[in-house]
Amino acid sequence: FKRLYRLHYCSSRRASAKNVVVEAETSVKKDHCETGGKKSFYDLLEERGEQAARSLLISCPSNTCEKKFLKHMSTHGDINKYFFYESFGTYAVVEFAKKEGVFSVLERASLPHLQHEAAVPFKSRLLSLKTDKLGDVPNSQKSIKFLNQTSMPVNDLIKKLSKEDSIDQQLYSLTEAYQLTEENIRLRFLVCSLLKDIAASYFPECSIKPFGSSVNGFGKLGCDLDMFLDLDGISEAAPKQVRAYSLEYQLKRTSTERAATQSILSVIGECVDQFGPGCVGMQKILNARCPLVRFSHQPSGFQCDLTANNRVAMKSSELLYLYGQLDERVRALVFSVRCWARVQGITSNIPGAWLTNFTITVMVIFFLQKRSPPMIPILDHLQKLAGPMDKSTIDGNDCTFVSDLTKVKVQNNTETLEHLLPEFFEFYGNFDFNKLSINIRKGKEQTKTEASPLHIQNPFEQSLNVSRNVNATQLQRFVLLCQESAWLVQQNEVARRSSATGNTPWGLAALLVPLAAATKGKKRGTQTPASRIKGLLESLKSSKSQASNNGIKA
Numbered sequence: 001f002k003r004l005y006r007l008h009y010c011s012s013r014r015a016s017a018k019n020v021v022v023e024a025e026t027s028v029k030k031d032h033c034e035t036g037g038k039k040s041f042y043d044l045l046e047e048r049g050e051q052a053a054r055s056l057l058i059s060c061p062s063n064t065c066e067k068k069f070l071k072h073m074s075t076h077g078d079i080n081k082y083f084f085y086e087s088f089g090t091y092a093v094v095e096f097a098k099k100e101g102v103f104s105v106l107e108r109a110s111l112p113h114l115q116h117e118a119a120v121p122f123k124s125r126l127l128s129l130k131t132d133k134l135g136d137v138p139n140s141q142k143s144i145k146f147l148n149q150t151s152m153p154v155n156d157l158i159k160k161l162s163k164e165d166s167i168d169q170q171l172y173s174l175t176e177a178y179q180l181t182e183e184n185i186r187l188r189f190l191v192c193s194l195l196k197d198i199a200a201s202y203f204p205e206c207s208i209k210p211f212g213s214s215v216n217g218f219g220k221l222g223c224d225l226d227m228f229l230d231l232d233g234i235s236e237a238a239p240k241q242v243r244a245y246s247l248e249y250q251l252k253r254t255s256t257e258r259a260a261t262q263s264i265l266s267v268i269g270e271c272v273d274q275f276g277p278g279c280v281g282m283q284k285i286l287n288a289r290c291p292l293v294r295f296s297h298q299p300s301g302f303q304c305d306l307t308a309n310n311r312v313a314m315k316s317s318e319l320l321y322l323y324g325q326l327d328e329r330v331r332a333l334v335f336s337v338r339c340w341a342r343v344q345g346i347t348s349n350i351p352g353a354w355l356t357n358f359t360i361t362v363m364v365i366f367f368l369q370k371r372s373p374p375m376i377p378i379l380d381h382l383q384k385l386a387g388p389m390d391k392s393t394i395d396g397n398d399c400t401f402v403s404d405l406t407k408v409k410v411q412n413n414t415e416t417l418e419h420l421l422p423e424f425f426e427f428y429g430n431f432d433f434n435k436l437s438i439n440i441r442k443g444k445e446q447t448k449t450e451a452s453p454l455h456i457q458n459p460f461e462q463s464l465n466v467s468r469n470v471n472a473t474q475l476q477r478f479v480l481l482c483q484e485s486a487w488l489v490q491q492n493e494v495a496r497r498s499s500a501t502g503n504t505p506w507g508l509a510a511l512l513v514p515l516a517a518a519t520k521g522k523k524r525g526t527q528t529p530a531s532r533i534k535g536l537l538e539s540l541k542s543s544k545s546q547a548s549n550n551g552i553k554a
């Protein structure tokens with residue numbers, strides 16, 4: 001097999017664009033690391049990061065014979081898991097049982113022989129599989145099963161949900177259809193690990209960790225990959241020498257920590273852009289409140305945002321993860337409300353004066369804390385449950401809360417999702433946004449102290465408003481759509497499945513039809529298309545100044 005298959009380092013030539021996906025496959029050996037149980041956030045990050053460090057990403061010819069490929073890779077070491085997917089070509093992720101498997105492959109891989117181009121000889125774990133003619137088996141791809149890695153188009157989702165028997169099932173079914181798959185999560189960690197190899201040229205002790213929806217349990221297939229360059233490992237204090245002399249590193253100094261973050265991101269961004277195979281479209285957004293570099297990682301199809309010194313966002317991700325793990329209804333409601341908000345144009349891919357997915361998630365959490373009895377605890381309570389190892393202070397802010405999920409006892413709230421969904425719309429359709437702010441630390445509305453139309457207190461940096469970007473027009477649209485949706489759910493023809501064929505959108509499916517269509521012919525239509533467009537234009541205008549801020553506003 002060594003004769004048939006050879007591996008080449010991928011050079012940093014840019015691939016042509018196409019965004020289809022995947023063929024997944026089965027585990028070679030039983031994978032002991034599957035995340036069935038409820039793990040703490042940090043155990044999860046560590047385990048996934050460790051898996052990724054033992055993995056390779058390999059571009060394969062489309063007619064690669066799976067069996068032969070696997071046999072070839074196995075000559076380098078035991079394989080824990082592998083799968084194929086498509087994004088700008090066919091790729092395989094191969095996870096070895098030990099790092100030695102990766103070293104063995106890299107040792108034997110060669111550099112490509114380019115005739116008309118030159119390449120940067122940066123060796124990474126992104127490789128190309130080269131086959132001899134003998135290795136090609138016509139139609140051998142038949143054995144490969146293709147899975148879709150992008151989320152289902154909303155029309156298909158509506159059809160799927162309309163066939164479900166209850167609204168509760170609809171919400172769970174939506175979550176299942178949209179959530180990140182096991183393979184997609186592995187790929188996200190692998191991309192972080194590949195980028196770490198680049199950053200490690202300057203900072204060997206660094207790590208690159210995913211945060212945001214890639215890890216907080218609320219990620220939808222196709223969501224961006226938010227990453228955090230963690231240099232804390234470098235500054236950990238060295239043991240004090242009790243000698244007459246001691247030595248310290250000379251370091252380049254900058255005026256502020258922000259300036260240091262900007263220069264680190266600028267240089268790492270430059271390296272990723274110039275040397276990182278498959279990394280294209282680099283944008284440096286260093287003047288944003290949270291400086292970042294943004295680029296596409298073509299082999300995975302991920303839109304990547306790399307930040308540094310952003311530990312509070314990591315804590316927010318951990319908190320959302322914890323809430324999502326406490327009760328399965330939390331994720332189902334968040335996924336469904338986020339999907340509804342996207343379809344109704346409340347959220348957008350473009351940064352601006354819209355509500356963001358993060359804002360919507362915090363609003364759902366607040367709503368669930370306000371139930372009687374509360375479905376999930378307030379942050380102050382989670383802080384009280386924290387153990388000594390959970391202590392965390394970031395930039396003077398106390399970010400401590402319990403990490404051990406088993407210590408959190410939830411109250412006996414038995415409300416169904418069918419009941420909670422319209423209640424959510426009622427709650428925010430009638431919320432006094434003029435006077436009150438939302439606070440998940442206390443689980444109580446508080447009197448607003450600033451003029452922003454929507455005030456949601458940042459749970460960790462309490463003087464900040466996570467929804468500072470939202471303007472009055474967008475908030476008003478959200479409120480109107482909540483009222484409209486609450487009203488729609490009450491309509492019998494929407495609330496109950498009416499036809500035996502199950503083709504008519506009903507329940508949650510009916511709420512995923514854009515409002516203008518959903519209310520056609522009904523008396524409570526709120527906005528004409530012209531007024532909706534006017535509203536969107538106003539939002540764009542007022543958000544122009546914030547457009548470079550990547551939605552990380554507070």
Ligand code: GTP
Pocket residue numbers: 211212213214216218219220223224226313314316317356357358458465466467550551552553554
């Ligand atoms: P997607 O829309 O699926 O990408 O959701 P996301 O949760 O990943 O949101 P996004 O990519 O916009 O931001 C990534 C993470 O940054 C979030 O999960 C939060 O932890 C944090 N974040 C985003 N926006 C804000 C904000 O306005 N304030 C604060 N404090 N943190 C934010």
Ligand code: MG
Pocket residue numbers: 212213214223224225226
């Ligand atoms: Mg994100």
